[in-house]
Amino acid sequence: MSVVYGILLYGVAAVLLCGVGYRVVRYWRTSAPLKIPTTPAPVTRGGVVLRMFREVVFFESLFKGSKWTWLFGWIFHFALLLVLLRHLRYFIDPVWGWVEWMQPAGVYAGYGMVFGLAGLWARRLMVDRIRYISAPSDHLMLVLLLAIAGTGLLMKYVLHTDIVALKLFFLGLLSFDWQPLPTDPILLLHLFLIIVLALIFPFSKLLHAPGLFFSPSRNQADNPRERRYAPGAPTR
Amino acid sequence: MNTKSEFAVPTLKEYPQIPVIQIGAMSHSKPFVAKAEHQQPLGFPGELVDDWQQVALRKMEELLGKYRALPVFLDSCVKCGACTDKCHYFLGTADPKNMPVARQDLLRNVYRRYFTFAGKHFPRLVGAIDLTEEVLEDWYRYYHQCSECRRCSVYCPFGIDTAEITMAGREILASVGVGQKYANEIIGKVHKLGNNLGLPGPAMINTLEGLEEEIEEDIGVAVKLPLDQAQADVLLVTPSADFFAEPHVDGLIGYAKVFHQAGISWTLSSYASEAANFGIFIGNYENMQKVAQRIRDAALELGVKRIVVGECGHAWRVAYSFWNTLIGPFDFLDPNYPVPQHVCEMTYDLIQRGALQFDRERNDDKVVTFHDSCNVSRASRMGNIPGGQFVIPRALIKAACNHFYDMAPETIHEHTFCCGGGGGLLTDDLLELRVKGSVPRMEAFKRVVEDHGVTHMAAICAICKSQFAKVFPYFEFEMDAIVSVHQLVGDALQLGVER
Numbered sequence A: 001m002s003v004v005y006g007i008l009l010y011g012v013a014a015v016l017l018c019g020v021g022y023r024v025v026r027y028w029r030t031s032a033p034l035k036i037p038t039t040p041a042p043v044t045r046g047g048v049v050l051r052m053f054r055e056v057v058f059f060e061s062l063f064k065g066s067k068w069t070w071l072f073g074w075i076f077h078f079a080l081l082l083v084l085l086r087h088l089r090y091f092i093d094p095v096w097g098w099v100e101w102m103q104p105a106g107v108y109a110g111y112g113m114v115f116g117l118a119g120l121w122a123r124r125l126m127v128d129r130i131r132y133i134s135a136p137s138d139h140l141m142l143v144l145l146l147a148i149a150g151t152g153l154l155m156k157y158v159l160h161t162d163i164v165a166l167k168l169f170f171l172g173l174l175s176f177d178w179q180p181l182p183t184d185p186i187l188l189l190h191l192f193l194i195i196v197l198a199l200i201f202p203f204s205k206l207l208h209a210p211g212l213f214f215s216p217s218r219n220q221a222d223n224p225r226e227r228r229y230a231p232g233a234p235t236r
Numbered sequence B: 001m002n003t004k005s006e007f008a009v010p011t012l013k014e015y016p017q018i019p020v021i022q023i024g025a026m027s028h029s030k031p032f033v034a035k036a037e038h039q040q041p042l043g044f045p046g047e048l049v050d051d052w053q054q055v056a057l058r059k060m061e062e063l064l065g066k067y068r069a070l071p072v073f074l075d076s077c078v079k080c081g082a083c084t085d086k087c088h089y090f091l092g093t094a095d096p097k098n099m100p101v102a103r104q105d106l107l108r109n110v111y112r113r114y115f116t117f118a119g120k121h122f123p124r125l126v127g128a129i130d131l132t133e134e135v136l137e138d139w140y141r142y143y144h145q146c147s148e149c150r151r152c153s154v155y156c157p158f159g160i161d162t163a164e165i166t167m168a169g170r171e172i173l174a175s176v177g178v179g180q181k182y183a184n185e186i187i188g189k190v191h192k193l194g195n196n197l198g199l200p201g202p203a204m205i206n207t208l209e210g211l212e213e214e215i216e217e218d219i220g221v222a223v224k225l226p227l228d229q230a231q232a233d234v235l236l237v238t239p240s241a242d243f244f245a246e247p248h249v250d251g252l253i254g255y256a257k258v259f260h261q262a263g264i265s266w267t268l269s270s271y272a273s274e275a276a277n278f279g280i281f282i283g284n285y286e287n288m289q290k291v292a293q294r295i296r297d298a299a300l301e302l303g304v305k306r307i308v309v310g311e312c313g314h315a316w317r318v319a320y321s322f323w324n325t326l327i328g329p330f331d332f333l334d335p336n337y338p339v340p341q342h343v344c345e346m347t348y349d350l351i352q353r354g355a356l357q358f359d360r361e362r363n364d365d366k367v368v369t370f371h372d373s374c375n376v377s378r379a380s381r382m383g384n385i386p387g388g389q390f391v392i393p394r395a396l397i398k399a400a401c402n403h404f405y406d407m408a409p410e411t412i413h414e415h416t417f418c419c420g421g422g423g424g425l426l427t428d429d430l431l432e433l434r435v436k437g438s439v440p441r442m443e444a445f446k447r448v449v450e451d452h453g454v455t456h457m458a459a460i461c462a463i464c465k466s467q468f469a470k471v472f473p474y475f476e477f478e479m480d481a482i483v484s485v486h487q488l489v490g491d492a493l494q495l496g497v498e499r
């Protein structure tokens, strides 16, 4: 089992990096022949950085668009971040002080994830407009994330696993010195779901994460008169 | 008043409501298809080509490689739904395919099917679909129910701009042979004669002379409207509607009065007698560039020092955002002025410098509100600060009028609602769509009419002005309740006073 998961995890890391890398390079290489920021837009690069920051950290546009979706979406993403940071403790030794310190917050964030995801799913099911635009994959994505959060919380509170051994396994993976993985089914399930998620990432709407940074309507400065924008006529 | 129609005219609600979706509510709406004679001069095939599927997919692949926005927007949507209630055409028709994300999906589902791993192997799962004739028809219908107003892009967490998708959709449609008659016919006229109306030079001379006489009769001042005057300081490029139609022409008279009073030497051009550029509407870079090129050529030919653009929304977007890229650099023009400069910027600047005086009382018969045009609001700027495009036109109105009230804050500035006729949809074969799409704006207008006794709506876009003149009567407003900002300016401007 350790070998299967070890290979899977290496494989999935490669797919994730290459898949997303490929997309990003393709976005990068594709020209943006015209200035199309959604205005009013910042007129300087610095202003654009600030606008992007507000989008990434506060979901500014979504806040303007839909308060409920913003609330659930933001809580989910912020909670996810905390949970990920909390998980750092399985990958570093000795554990950094601040990671130690934020562990309780990371646990609460697990509930936050579930809350946010449940809210988003409820909207997807109940609002006729959003139900209309949802494909099966949109529902399944939420189910998958809920299952990941759920199995995680289960391990924390009900079906404990040997986290010391788990940590040794991950540290081993990182240093190419393989160690056995605890074989509790719940842990294996948790890890398997994460592998699935990572595999889907480069081929799905999860690309919204890198996509945001390449969105011309957000990342361009509004200065076409002051500085001639001349990337040339669109070519392939 | 002509309020009889083939379709049910919506009633205006007291408070805006998001409709419950009605599948297929607007599936009958589509504009006339371009004939061969409208397609070919633009470089498109005259009718649906035999292997249209391959051609369409090849075109899509080409566009995906040309415009970064396209793959980014198609990949990034998370179906969050924030845009679903933002489109005036959805709000006015309840057809779910008029929700911005659903409009994108028409293209996205095909993109996924042919260009992504998930769509190739698991089409059902991700909602990918084959490019069938039915899909092509849906494209034609619903890419002509989007005015490319960008309202949806304001609220999307990734800035996904459905206008870009619509442009790509229309570009693909035109290149398989099903272009839209209205837009393509007009572009053909500009290529040939220099303006959307197909007005030849001699007709322009007549019109302008007629206007000069009219002004002199009216106010006793010899305000000129020069044409093709070499070595004038300013070339004014304005939508050709300004040359003849009400209320546009009063705006043109307004610009002329401002030039006159400020003592600026200016000219119109018979070669570049059109600020509008429908190339943007059909998403075609080459046609847009070709239309714009006439203006650069005219400016060089006439030897002017500045270019000023008249009141027109999409024209201002093309001029402000794209000209420098398409037909720049403008190193032959006076660097002390923005290139190009909006006529509102020019007038505003003159007011700031004390060059213009106003008798506001002359507009006391009017209580005015202002309609922010989409392309000015969300795709360009005026002045030096972001949002100057909201400040400057209002400052002009307030300089010329005593009574001004804004519409509800969620319907102005960057949140403004399209007039319902933008983006190449200002044609009678889309009248139902135009009337229904105007509903959110009409409701906001109705509220200021009732609350503040507003009598007039001012605008700075030829399309908005024509559209409102057409749809106002459907909602029991007066057809002439729509005015040009520069009509208000011109009416209140004191001519001949010490400067």
Ligand code: SF4
Residues within 6 Å of the ligand: B086, B087, B088, B089, B098, B099, B100, B103, B145, B146, B147, B148, B149, B150, B151, B152, B153, B161, B162, B163, B166, B418
């Ligand atoms: S660009 Fe405007 S008309 Fe088009 S989908 Fe978005 S809101 Fe609707």
Ligand code: SF4
Residues within 6 Å of the ligand: B076, B077, B078, B079, B080, B081, B082, B083, B084, B100, B101, B155, B156, B157, B158, B159, B160
């Ligand atoms: S707001 Fe943007 S991400 Fe959300 S559904 Fe609309 S287009 Fe997609």
